[in-house]
Amino acid sequence: xxxxxxxxxxxxxxxxxxxxxxxxxxxxxxxxxxxxxxxxxxxxxxxxxxxxxxxxxxxxxxxxxxxxxxxxxxxxxxxxxxxxxxxxxxxxxxxxxxxxxxxxxxxxxxxxxxxxxxxxxxxxxxxxxxxxxxxxxxxxxxxxxxxxxxxxxxxxxxxxxxxxxxxxxxxxxxxxxxxxxxxxxxxxxxxxxxxxxxxxxxxxxxxxxxxxxxxxxxxxxxxxxxxxxxxxxxxxxxxxxxxxxxxxxxxxxxxxxxxxxxxxxxxxxxxxxxx
Numbered sequence: 001x002x003x004x005x006x007x008x009x010x011x012x013x014x015x016x017x018x019x020x021x022x023x024x025x026x027x028x029x030x031x032x033x034x035x036x037x038x039x040x041x042x043x044x045x046x047x048x049x050x051x052x053x054x055x056x057x058x059x060x061x062x063x064x065x066x067x068x069x070x071x072x073x074x075x076x077x078x079x080x081x082x083x084x085x086x087x088x089x090x091x092x093x094x095x096x097x098x099x100x101x102x103x104x105x106x107x108x109x110x111x112x113x114x115x116x117x118x119x120x121x122x123x124x125x126x127x128x129x130x131x132x133x134x135x136x137x138x139x140x141x142x143x144x145x146x147x148x149x150x151x152x153x154x155x156x157x158x159x160x161x162x163x164x165x166x167x168x169x170x171x172x173x174x175x176x177x178x179x180x181x182x183x184x185x186x187x188x189x190x191x192x193x194x195x196x197x198x199x200x201x202x203x204x205x206x207x208x209x210x211x212x213x214x215x216x217x218x219x220x221x222x223x224x225x226x227x228x229x230x231x232x233x234x235x236x237x238x239x240x241x242x243x244x245x246x247x248x249x250x251x252x253x254x255x256x257x258x259x260x261x262x263x264x265x266x267x268x269x270x271x272x273x274x275x
Contacts, residue, residue, distance in 0.1 A: 008223040012064045013138035019062055020127060020134055023054040028123040032115060041106055042099035044118045046088045048126070049081035055130040063137025065221070069150045070137045073217060076157045077133065080210055083161070087168055101246045125237060129211060131230045132218035139221035146220055153217025160209025163195065167202035170194045189256035198269040200260065201244040205267055208235045239267055 027047050035043035053074075060074035106114055141147040174191040182188065195202035211234040218224035237243060244267060251257050 006223055007065075007140040007142060007221045008135065009064055009138045009140075012062075013134065016059050016063050016134045016137045019058045020055045020130065023058055024051050024123045024126050027051045027054060028119045032119040035119075036111065036114070040092075040098060041114055041118050042102045043092065044102075044122055045099070046085065046092065048122065049084040049088070051123070051126045052130055052133075053078040053081035055126065056133050059133050059137030065137050065139040066141045066150070069141065069154075069217060069220070072150075072154050073133055073136055073157075073214060076154060076161065076210075077214070080157070080161045080164075083165055100250050101242060104246070104249070105242075125233065129230050129234045129237075131227045132211075132215045132224055135224035135227055136218035136221065139218075139224060141220055142222070146222075149220035150217045153213045153215070153220070156213030156216055157210050158213075160206045160211075160213055162206070163209060164203050164206030167195045167206055170196060171203070189254060190260045192260055192264060197264060200264050200266055201238075201247070204238040204243045208238050211235075 027050060031043055031047040035041050056074040056077035060070045063070045102118075106117065109117060141150060170193075171191060177187060199205050208231075211231045215224075215227060215231040218227060239245060248261075
């Protein structure tokens with residue numbers, strides 16, 4: 001018989017977690033098979049968003065927690081994943097070269113090590129990052145004012161997704177622009193306007209905010225508040241593991257980038273100066 005602990009249906013959580021493990025395992029296995037055949041371990045990037053969206057949809061479908069929250073989380077997560085997937089597929093389709101981050105990370109690695117370091121690690125990360133979604137799917141909302149954390153978290157998720165999408169759009173426009181598109185002549189060496197003038201990695205920052213919002217929405221139910229390692233892991237991944245820090249290693253030799261690093265914060269924008 002399922003136990004209920006402060007709004008959490010533990011039996012239903014086991015169902016949600018089991019289904020989440022199943023969809024992540026399938027997604028990673030299929031992607032790994034294609035990636036190894038084509039010598040493209042960076043195809044792993046293409047399954048990150050869809051894997052998290054699948055978990056959110058599984059939770060919304062088999063979960064017994066608050067219906068509005070679990071379906072709202074699934075809707076925002078899926079919308080975020082669809083846009084990210086379009087971005088990733090467009091990037092990968094435009095080149096036959098492996099992402100330099102993966103070349104460096106997997107230098108000399110055997111097939112079993114590639115499977116472990118990329119696909120197994122990513123699958124486990126998806127399960128940890130999505131823990132707030134899983135807990136929310138199996139939890140009811142309290143009657144106290146704490147329940148308002150749910151819509152607040154959803155709003156934060158939407159805001160983060162907008163920041164990420166806008167940052168990616170600004171970057172794409174910069175890459176596509178010609179010298180004559182810029183006032184005063186030549187195209188700058190580095191994009192340092194718009195959101196890219198506030199943070200050197202506003203796309204990753206927006207992504208991080210999305211998952212902070214997911215945690216906030218889930219934390220409206222007290223058991224989910226213990227899932228704080230989930231957004232912390234996501235922030236670590238985006239800043240140091242496979243995101244911003246690795247990107248910067250491959251930008252060091254670009255003209256003007258050292259100056260850009262001195263002028264613009266690494267991740268979090270600086271507080272606005274007051275007069």
